[in-house]
Amino acid sequence: MRTKHLAAVALLAAATFTVTACGSGDGGDAPAAVSEQTEDKAATVIDQPFEKPDMVLTDTDGKKFDLREQTKGKPTLLYFGYTHCPDVCPLTMSNLAVAKKELEKKLSKAELAELKVIMVSTDPDRDTPEHLGKWMKAQDPSFIGLTGDFPTVQASARTLGITIEAPVKEKDGSITSTHGKQVIAFSPKTDAGYVIYNGEEATADDYAKDLPKIMKGAKP
Numbered sequence: 001m002r003t004k005h006l007a008a009v010a011l012l013a014a015a016t017f018t019v020t021a022c023g024s025g026d027g028g029d030a031p032a033a034v035s036e037q038t039e040d041k042a043a044t045v046i047d048q049p050f051e052k053p054d055m056v057l058t059d060t061d062g063k064k065f066d067l068r069e070q071t072k073g074k075p076t077l078l079y080f081g082y083t084h085c086p087d088v089c090p091l092t093m094s095n096l097a098v099a100k101k102e103l104e105k106k107l108s109k110a111e112l113a114e115l116k117v118i119m120v121s122t123d124p125d126r127d128t129p130e131h132l133g134k135w136m137k138a139q140d141p142s143f144i145g146l147t148g149d150f151p152t153v154q155a156s157a158r159t160l161g162i163t164i165e166a167p168v169k170e171k172d173g174s175i176t177s178t179h180g181k182q183v184i185a186f187s188p189k190t191d192a193g194y195v196i197y198n199g200e201e202a203t204a205d206d207y208a209k210d211l212p213k214i215m216k217g218a219k220p
Contacts, residue, residue, distance in 0.1 A: 042197055042206035043220045049192035050184065052076075053156040057120065057148035060133030065146055067118075067156075068191070075215040076116040076186040079199060080157050080164060080179050082123035083135040088181055090139075092199035093119060096183070097140040099207035106212065113142075114188070115215060120156070121147040122164050122179040160184060160193065189217035 052068050059065040067078075077096065081089035096117055103112060119136065121127035124147045127135075136145040150166055157164045162180035169175050183202065185195035195214060197206070210220035 049194040098204035187217040
């Protein structure tokens with residue numbers, strides 16, 4: 001398994017990961033500084049896990065979704081991104097979908113149903129529940145898309161050390177959204193976020209290898 005154990009506190013570990021500016025037009029990536037090297041390892045296991053965000057948003061059916069309540073005791077993967085992202089967001093969700101498909105060969109439907117893969121939109125003005133629902137369904141019908149007012153999303157991401165900035169319209173008409181690349185895994189035993197992936201670097205194989213342990217609350 002490609003794993004790294006950190007002695008630093010969780011907030012510092014996550015806050016120093018790469019953020020990316022994704023444009024809906026020709027805008028390219030504008031990565032910020034990365035402090036601690038991952039040494040080509042996909043999973044970062046943190047010694048002081050994150051508390052799950054106290055976040056109530058709207059799901060793709062237009063219903064309220066209480067993150068803590070509705071994922072309590074469930075292995076949960078949380079990612080902040082948006083549907084118009086041209087690169088890292090679709091790559092991340094596609095890799096997770098492929099990994100989940102691989103797990104169908106090893107786990108029962110009941111076991112897989114416990115896994116919650118959630119993407120919270122960082123572009124809520126364009127990611128309406130209907131639009132987000134279609135996009136998420138194309139990735140995997142079981143994946144959960146959440147949207148809501150931007151300040152709530154931004155504040156919730158900040159509790160995990162993830163940087164998000166409001167979408168900006170460029171001179172060429174494209175829209176750039178700056179958001180973190182982290183996928184955070186929350187344990188079904190403690191409901192705490194204890195594993196972090198860089199969504200741009202982690203592969204479907206990485207997730208497929210690690211998820212059976214993560215689903216039990218073990219270290220990958």
